[in-house]
Amino acid sequence: MAGSLEGQLALITGGSRGIGQEIARVLGRQGALVVATATTPAGAERIDADLAAHGIRGTGVALDVTDDAAMSAVLAQIQASHGAPTILVNNAGITRDQLLLRMKDDDWDDVMATNLRAVYRLSKLCVRDMLKARFGRIINITSVVGVMGNAGQTNYAAAKAGVAGFTRAMAREVAARQVTVNCVAPGFISTDMTEGLNDTHRDALMQQIPAGRLGVVADVAAAVAYLAGPDAGYVTGQILHVNGGMWMG
Amino acid sequence: MDSVAERVKKVVVEQLGVNEDEVTNEASFVDDLGADSLDTVELVMALEEEFDCEIPDEEAEKIATVQQAIDYVSAHMPTKDA
Numbered sequence: 001m002a003g004s005l006e007g008q009l010a011l012i013t014g015g016s017r018g019i020g021q022e023i024a025r026v027l028g029r030q031g032a033l034v035v036a037t038a039t040t041p042a043g044a045e046r047i048d049a050d051l052a053a054h055g056i057r058g059t060g061v062a063l064d065v066t067d068d069a070a071m072s073a074v075l076a077q078i079q080a081s082h083g084a085p086t087i088l089v090n091n092a093g094i095t096r097d098q099l100l101l102r103m104k105d106d107d108w109d110d111v112m113a114t115n116l117r118a119v120y121r122l123s124k125l126c127v128r129d130m131l132k133a134r135f136g137r138i139i140n141i142t143s144v145v146g147v148m149g150n151a152g153q154t155n156y157a158a159a160k161a162g163v164a165g166f167t168r169a170m171a172r173e174v175a176a177r178q179v180t181v182n183c184v185a186p187g188f189i190s191t192d193m194t195e196g197l198n199d200t201h202r203d204a205l206m207q208q209i210p211a212g213r214l215g216v217v218a219d220v221a222a223a224v225a226y227l228a229g230p231d232a233g234y235v236t237g238q239i240l241h242v243n244g245g246m247w248m249g
Numbered sequence: 250m251d252s253v254a255e256r257v258k259k260v261v262v263e264q265l266g267v268n269e270d271e272v273t274n275e276a277s278f279v280d281d282l283g284a285d286s287l288d289t290v291e292l293v294m295a296l297e298e299e300f301d302c303e304i305p306d307e308e309a310e311k312i313a314t315v316q317q318a319i320d321y322v323s324a325h326m327p328t329k330d331a
Contacts, residue, residue, distance in 0.1 A: 128294065173287060174287070176285075176287070177287070
């Protein structure tokens with residue numbers, strides 16, 4: 001598969017660690033020029049260093065995906081220096097877990113802003129050039145929680161399910177222009193974000209995974225690479241579940 | 250320099266992939282030239298680029314024929330020698 005993304009420009013949000021970092025590495029290894037975002041300048045520098053360490057052409061940029069003006073400015077800057085992204089991976093996500101009865105409005109709003117609204121905005125900004133080019137790949141990272149639900153994650157589950165609906169509607173709008181829009185829905189993956197779960201929660205989740213192990217970031221990145229690649233042109237509006245059998249849609 | 254009408258028609262031909270002789274002034278993008286809703290949005294985007302102007306959504310919705318596009322652009326084109 002090496003070289004199959006030669007000539008592509010991949011923009012990945014939330015690329016400084018975890019799943020996003022691995023996606024950046026894998027797409028880069030397959031030949032794409034990579035631009036990955038982090039919320040802080042320090043995070044962007046870590047991306048630069050990581051890509052360089054892996055011999056991948058690319059750069060990190062600081063972007064708070066909830067800052068509309070910054071998002072527009074960053075995209076304009078990318079377009080000016082590298083051209084228009086042909087692959088967009090909306091990966092940036094946050095959790096603010098809390099039982100509904102205790103959930104603060106801010107916990108709800110913050111998760112919606114980062115996990116749902118930013119996907120809408122960045123997709124809209126990027127799709128214009130994709131339509132013009134008659135080619136594009138948008139891959140939204142959702143979650144098994146968006147289809148199964150999970151106690152303590154009403155906000156997160158709602159946002160991820162929202163992204164799935166957005167994906168299907170957008171896929172219908174742009175399919176005739178060879179722009180595909182899909183989701184990759186990880187199950188329980190070993191990352192910083194899932195480290196935050198307590199042991200009881202983790203053990204209970206493990207009971208539900210037929211594969212008998214947690215996922216690793218490479219499992220998710222491989223699915224993203226497939227959807228980004230030249231062989232997936234007829235696959236659109238789908239959710240590709242990567243969860244060890246935890247959920248079989 | 251081509252006239253506004255010629256430039257509009259060129260954009261229509263390129264954007265909708267139709268033959269030049271089909272693009273009469275009276276031609277409707279949807280009914281005569283086979284444009285779908287996304288085509289019409291893209292066409293407006295292409296006109297904005299060609300003529301370096303911004304066409305507000307409520308105005309864009311009223312542009313349904315080649316003539317209406319020519320009229321809109323003629324009326325709103327930034328005057329280069331001003």
